[in-house]
Amino acid sequence: MSVRDGHPALEPGRIGQLTTANRLVVAPMSRVSAEPDGTATPEMADYYARFAQGGFGLVITEGIYTDAAYSQGYLNQPGLVSARNAAAWRDVVDAVHAAGGLIVAQLMHAGALSQGNAHRDGTAGPSPVKPRGDKMPGYGGNGPWPTPKEMDSADIEEAVAGFAAAAVNARDAGFDGVEVHAANGYLLDQFLTGYTNLRDDSYGGPVAARVRLTAQVVERIRAGTGPDWTVGVRLSQTKVNDFRYRWPGGAHDGEVIFAALAGAGATYLHIASEGRAWTETARLDGGLTITGLARRVTGLPVIANGGMHDAGLSAQVIGDGHADFVSVARAALVNPCLPRRLAAGEPLERFDRTLLEPTVTLDNVRRRLRAAGAPV
Structure with a gap:
């Protein structure tokens, strides 16, 4: 990878009260390597610290489950629901801070796409609609998804309260902020999506109602953590079980969603591209991009995701005003020092698809690179 001098991703950035060394972000990547009760391990502290050592301006954790009800998505997924969970995350946060980095906890409720939950049997979602596709073997799943129970008002309150409590736990553990996984x-995307949300109450129907739950989560987190703490939201059109989905209303839907979340108190928006490149999922009618629209509607910092390890693409996305930051997932696994390589104009190591195995740690990656005679 060769880049021109002054790559825009290497410039300092600002997200709320946070000043980042650059505009390169480690995207959330589920590793399912926590203890059975959701407690983070010392190996996880080392894993996250290496990204900070490699120069990333911000690290976003894998999805962390938020309650001892229906939120857990996979066995050995980390949680933030107990004092023991929070204390272990403090060690992770301290390791990242000691390496000069910033770290945000992604808070996640799996909803109907849960395939391993130590707390509850069965799954719950906005409507009793069987999810498309099959469970993910890489995360311990097998066979078709079950049909979830329809969440009633008590279930919804339990989910919102779980997000809020987990956010307070994250703040108390020293995290620099949280990212709400929508x-x-x-779950929150299931409420946003028409074919999984068939409700006829205040959470169903038009997009302004379907985004209501995500906005309530942001509002409750904001109320519990204060006006200045970083509270981001991750959004996408595509899904782990549906790469083809796009918001039916296109730019109109985006305007409604973005405005609602900004109004609820979001600090930033992170627009993901599950299973597809930004170039495939970002374009809207009229020449708009989804990330550019988010910036225009809200005035908030926007993180773009999807193929952003490509120096030319990330320069275009930031330089042309489509986003303020770019997040990298797969390429960061094999190139934890990607920002330093970008600054030096050095090529990136090729991605090995076996590294998508959730339990592969950065120590494994480094050993493989050394065995191949590659720099780390």
Whole structure:
């Protein structure tokens, strides 16, 4: 990878009260390597610290489950629901801070796409609609998804309260902020999506009603953590079980969603591209891009995702005003020092698809690179 001098991703950035060394972000990547009760391990502290050591301006954790009810998505997924969980995350946060980085906890409720929950049997979602596709073997799943129970008002309150409590736990553990996971087909995205949300109450129907739950989560987190703490939201059109889905209303839907979340108190928006490149999912009618629209509607910092390890693409996305930051997932696994390589104009190591295995740690990656005679 060769880049021109002054790559815009290497410039300092600002997200709310946070000043980042650059505009390169580690995207959330589920690793399912926590203890059975959701407690983070010392190996996870080392894993996240290496991204900070490699120069990333911000690290966003894998999805962390938020309650001891229906939120957990996978066995060995980390949680933030107990004092023991929070204390272990403090060690992770301290390791990242000691390496000079910033770290945000992504808070996640799997909803109907849960395939491993130590707390509850069965799954819950906005409507009793069987999810498309099959469970993900890489995360311990097998066979078709079950049909979820329809969440009643008590279930919804339990979910919102879980997000809020987990956010307070994250703040107390020293995290620099949280990111609400409303993307990729999980619970909050299920409420946003017409074919999984068939409700006829205040959470169903037009997009302004379907985004209501996500806005309530942001509002409750904001109320519990204060006016200045970083509270981001991750959104996507595509899903882990549906790569083809796009918002039916296009730019109109985007305007409604973005405005609602900004009004609820979001600090930033992170627009994901599950299973597809930004170039495939970002374009809207009229020459708009979804990330550019989010910036225009809200005035908030926007993170773009999807193929952003490509130096030319990330320069275009930031330089042409489509987004303020770019997040990298797969390429960061094999190139934890990607920002330093970008600054030096050095090529990136090729991505090995076996590294998508959730339990592969950065130590595994480094050993493989050394065995191949590649720099780390």
